[in-house]
Amino acid sequence: MGYTFPMANESIVFRSGNSLAVRLTGNCRLPRGTRVREYRDGPRVVIEPLDTWPEDFVEALGSFVDEIPRPPPAIARSPFETKVRRRRRTA
Secondary structure, rough: OOOOOOOOOOOEEEOOOOOEEEEEOOHOOOOOOOOOOEEEEEEEEEEEEEOOOOOOHHHOOOOOOOOOOOOOOOOOOOOOOOOOOOOOOOO
């Protein structure tokens, strides 16, 4: 049983160094250097840009109604103050 998508292109998996790669063609191309997330969805392998949130995460937004405890604010220090640590001399 195969998947049929409109305007689907075929590609071949090939070896690149110690990794497997697939050349994305046509309207599936991503800009060079785009970070992607990869995972399996049943028999499919899905590759999607990291600039998108996972669907499960988006659906869960707003579902936590309790107050989230926040840590107290840190004491601000001057970046110019340095703490000098002295080494212990060993005999």
